[in-house]
Structure formats: C-alpha cells, structure tokens
Amino acid sequence: MAETVEKIKLLKSSPDLSAATYQIHDESHTIGNSLRWMIMKNPKVEFCGYSVPHPSENVINIRIQMYDNASSVDALIDALSQLDKVCEAVEDSYLASLREGKFERWEERY
Amino acid sequence: MQGHDDGEPTVRIREVKKDRVNFVLGNVDLAFANSLRRVMMADIPTVAIDMVEIETNTSVLPDEFIAHRLGMVPLVSANCDEAIRYTRDCVCLAGCSFCSMILELKVSCHDDNTMDVTSDHLEVVPFPPDEESADPGEELSKRGEWFGHPVGKHDRNVPPVLITKIRKGQELKIRCIAKKGIAKEHAKFSPCSAVSFEYDPHNKLRHTTYWYETDIKGEWPLSENAKEEEAPRDDEPFNFNAKPNKFYFEVETDGSLGPQEVVMKGLAELQTKLANLILGLKIGGADQIDIMPDDVPVPHVPPPDNAWSGGDPNTWGMHAGSASGGSSSGWSQTSPTRGGAGSQWSNDASWGGATGTAGWASASSPQTNGWKQ
Numbered sequence: 116m117a118e119t120v121e122k123i124k125l126l127k128s129s130p131d132l133s134a135a136t137y138q139i140h141d142e143s144h145t146i147g148n149s150l151r152w153m154i155m156k157n158p159k160v161e162f163c164g165y166s167v168p169h170p171s172e173n174v175i176n177i178r179i180q181m182y183d184n185a186s187s188v189d190a191l192i193d194a195l196s197q198l199d200k201v202c203e204a205v206e207d208s209y210l211a212s213l214r215e216g217k218f219e220r221w222e223e224r225y
Numbered sequence: 226m227q228g229h230d231d232g233e234p235t236v237r238i239r240e241v242k243k244d245r246v247n248f249v250l251g252n253v254d255l256a257f258a259n260s261l262r263r264v265m266m267a268d269i270p271t272v273a274i275d276m277v278e279i280e281t282n283t284s285v286l287p288d289e290f291i292a293h294r295l296g297m298v299p300l301v302s303a304n305c306d307e308a309i310r311y312t313r314d315c316v317c318l319a320g321c322s323f324c325s326m327i328l329e330l331k332v333s334c335h336d337d338n339t340m341d342v343t344s345d346h347l348e349v350v351p352f353p354p355d356e357e358s359a360d361p362g363e364e365l366s367k368r369g370e371w372f373g374h375p376v377g378k379h380d381r382n383v384p385p386v387l388i389t390k391i392r393k394g395q396e397l398k399i400r401c402i403a404k405k406g407i408a409k410e411h412a413k414f415s416p417c418s419a420v421s422f423e424y425d426p427h428n429k430l431r432h433t434t435y436w437y438e439t440d441i442k443g444e445w446p447l448s449e450n451a452k453e454e455e456a457p458r459d460d461e462p463f464n465f466n467a468k469p470n471k472f473y474f475e476v477e478t479d480g481s482l483g484p485q486e487v488v489m490k491g492l493a494e495l496q497t498k499l500a501n502l503i504l505g506l507k508i509g510g511a512d513q514i515d516i517m518p519d520d521v522p523v524p525h526v527p528p529p530d531n532a533w534s535g536g537d538p539n540t541w542g543m544h545a546g547s548a549s550g551g552s553s554s555g556w557s558q559t560s561p562t563r564g565g566a567g568s569q570w571s572n573d574a575s576w577g578g579a580t581g582t583a584g585w586a587s588a589s590s591p592q593t594n595g596w597k598q
C-alpha cells in the first residue's frame with residue numbers, strides 16, 4: 116500500500132557534496148530552524164538555509180554550502196549530534212533545577 | 226542578552242504546580258527554544274476519543290456536535306509511549322485492546338430537573354473477548370490504574386467536563402473508541418492547554434513594533450518577566466548584534482499528562498527526530514550515494530527517566546472551557562521569529578559576518594552548545 120519514502124534525500128549537489136540541497140520527509144520548522152542554526156555555527160559552513168516549499172507538502176529543504184570543498188554531509192551529521200547534546204544538556208539542567216527544588220512543588224504520581 | 230551566550234544551556238524552574246510548570250531556558254538559540262515549544266504542543270502522543278458510535282441520541286444537540294465534544298474530553302494518558310500503540314502500527318484490523326480503549330456513555334433523565342451529562346458519565350469498558358487480539362504485548366501492563374479514563378473522574382475536587390444537558394425523557398447511548406494520536410493530526414491530542422513563551426520583555430531587540438497613541442511606556446505595561454532583565458536606558462543605542470538568550474516558558478497541560486512529563490517527552494521527541502534523521506542518512510546513503518560514513522554512531526534515544534513522574538489522574542482535572550482544542554491556533558503558527566516562516570530561505574546573519582562567524586569564535590564553553598573552536 117504505502118511505498119516506503121526516504122527520510123532524507125539529496126535533491127541537488129556539486130559532485131563533491133560541498134554544496135548540496137537535502138530534502139527531509141515528514142519534518143517541519145521544528146527541526147528545520149534548529150538544524151539550520153546548528154549547521155550555521157560550524158565555521159566550515161559558508162551558507163545554510165531551510166525552507167518549507169509548500170505548506171501542504173510534508174517536507175523541508177535544507178541547503179548547505181561549505182568552504183574549501185568540505186563535505187556538507189559531515190556538517191549535517193555533526194549538527195545533528197550537537198543538537199542531540201543540546202537536548203541532553205537541557206534535560207540535565209532541567210532535572211538539576213527540579214532536584215534543587217527552589218519553587219512551589221506539588222506531588223504527582225501515576 | 227549579549228556577550229555571555231554560548232555557555233552551557235541553563236534551566237531554572239520557577240514554579241511547579243500539578244497542571245503547570247514555569248521555567249526559564251537560557252543559553253540556547255531562539256530556534257532551539259522554539260523547537261522545544263513546538264514539539265511540546267504538537268508532537269507528544271496522548272489518547273483521545275476518535276470514533277463515536279451513536280445508538281440513541283434524543284438530546285437537543287445533533288450527533289456530530291456531541292461527537293466533537295467527546296473528542297475534546299482529556300483522557301489520562303500517562304506513559305502513552307509504552308501503554309498503547311497507534312492503530313496503524315497494530316496487527317489488528319480495526320482496533321483491539323492494545324491500540325484502543327472503549328468508553329461508553331449511557332445516560333437518561335427521569336426527573337423534572339435538567340440533567341448535566343458530563344465526562345464523569347463516561348465509563349471505560351473492557352474490550353469484548355472476541356475482539357481481543359491474540360497478539361502478545363506488554364502494553365496493558367504498562368497502563369496506570371486510570372489510563373484512558375476522563376481526567377478528574379476520580380477526584381471530587383475536579384469539576385467534570387460538561388458534554389450536554391438533557392431533560393426528562395431524553396437519553397444518550399453512545400460507544401466511543403479512544404485512540405492514540407498527536408496534535409499535528411488533531412488538536413484534541415495536544416497535552417497542553419497553553420504554552421506561554423516569551424523573550425526580550427523590554428523589546429530591546431525590536432523584534433516587535435508596538436502600536437501606540439501617545440506614549441509607548443504608558444500604553445504597554447511590562448510583563449512579569451521584565452523583572453528578570455535589565456531595562457534599557459532611554460539613550461541606549463540599538464545593538465543590532467544582540468540576540469535573545471533567555472526564554473520564559475510556562476507549560477500548562479489539560480491533565481492528560483503531567484507538566485513534567487510533557488517537558489521530558491518533548492525533549493525526548495526532539496531527540497527521536499534527530500536520531501531518525503541520522504538513521505535516514507545511514508540507510509539512504511547505501512543505495513543513493515556514499516553520503517554517510519559507516520562509523521557514525523546513531524545517537525541513543527534516552528529511556529524514560531523516572532526523576533519526574535506522570536500526571537496524577539486522582540488529583541487533577543480541568544474545566545470544560547479549557548479543553549485541549551483551545552490550543553489549536555497556537556501550535557500551527559509557525560515561529561515567533563521572522564526566520565521561521567514562509568517558503569523563503571531563512572538564514573541567520575551569515576551574510577554580514579557580523580554575528581555569523583563572530584558568534585562561534587567567542588564560544589568559551591564546549592560541546593553542548595555547538596562549536597567550540
């Protein structure tokens with residue numbers, strides 16, 4: 116019935132992948148904007164931008180252009196794992212603040 | 226607001242109540258803070274009534290009106306990840322005990338007073354044995370005592386949700402099937418009745434323009450959060466390099482999940498999205514091109530943490546008026562930043578170089594907030 120769709124595919128790129136456009140299926144601004152931010156933090160990245168091509172299509176496009184013919188895939192992977200670390204750090208910090216308990220508290224249970 | 230960014234992300238909880246948590250998120254970018262907001266509102270699964278079979282309805286409201294109102298009733302959804310499947314992932318044909326809950330509403334009025342039909346009249350009934358799937362699954366054992374029950378049903382202090390009113394001789398006989406879903410599908414699945422999100426309470430960044438008649442300060446009172454930040458001097462020049470650094474959140478739930486669970490699940494959901502992307506790169510790389518080296522580890526998705534706990538079905542519920550449907554207009558709005566919207570490339574200060582590259586170079590602290598250098 117439903118054919119499998121690729122989560123991420125390459126739309127267009129230079130032969131060495133130093134400049135490429137990726138299309139990510141089933142994602143939105145939620146991932147797009149954060150990922151763009153994290154990729155832009157990489158000093159080897161010349162440009163990164165994302166777009167939602169059409170609101171009724173469930174995809175986003177991410178364009179990455181690198182300096183010195185570096186690989187955009189590496190930048191993408193690095194950014195993904197960096198974002199993962201940010202999530203972890205926020206979670207740790209949240210739980211630490213919760214343990215400190217300098218706030219009004221209500222007991223909760225299942 | 227400027228200078229001291231790029232440290233470790235910080236979280237300071239200001240208030241925790243049974244239905245809400247208020248915290249300040251610091252040292253992250255607007256894009257990330259907004260991702261967290263969006264994911265908490267739209268991507269966390271809960272259960273809600275999804276199909277309604279009406280056998281008798283002699284009330285004054287039409288069938289579809291009642292069906293809609295039933296869908297909005299928040300149901301206890303703690304540990305939804307493990308306790309129930311999506312029907313689309315289930316082996317059954319049209320719903321079984323592993324992917325659905327049955328709730329019945331059977332009321333009739335026999336006296337002269339108008340009778341309120343409320344969420345407290347919804348009774349969870351077990352799946353009939355012949356519809357029970359033989360498939361072994363752990364889901365049922367992962368459910369709390371009141372999983373799938375209307376929020377507040379077992380607590381006298383929580384007023385129930387009013388569904389309709391009936392008079393003498395009128396009757397309702399309804400069978401509802403509740404399913405698991407997320408708010409991207411339908412707003413009734415959102416665990417949040419509201420998520421407030423604010424940054425830059427003094428509008429130093431000029432991300433907004435206030436309309437006023439004669440006097441901006443007089444006509445636009447400052448929010449409570451303004452106490453957390455220094456007010457700008459009247460003659461202070463506009464710093465166009467400044468970026469927002471502190472984000473004021475208040476996550477209010479409808480009772481289907483506890484506020485702690487919403488925040489934790491939100492972060493976990495973000496991580497799941499990231500992990501899926503890396504996985505997609507690995508799989509896609511194989512037949513397409515060598516876009517992925519084999520040795521890249523897939524980040525782990527953290528297991529549910531027990532430092533927080535889920536919503537308490539016994540002590541907490543909500544008013545009908547604030548049913549989860551209220552959040553529908555909230556999450557669909559794209560992003561509070563100008564960068565988030567539309568189909569244009571949204572790019573961040575990379576052109577001028579003023580902040581684009583200077584930003585990472587000043588990064589003093591490592592790993593968690595991106596590039597150290």
Ligand SMILES: [Zn+2]
Nearest residue numbers: 315317321324
């Ligand atoms: Zn099933």
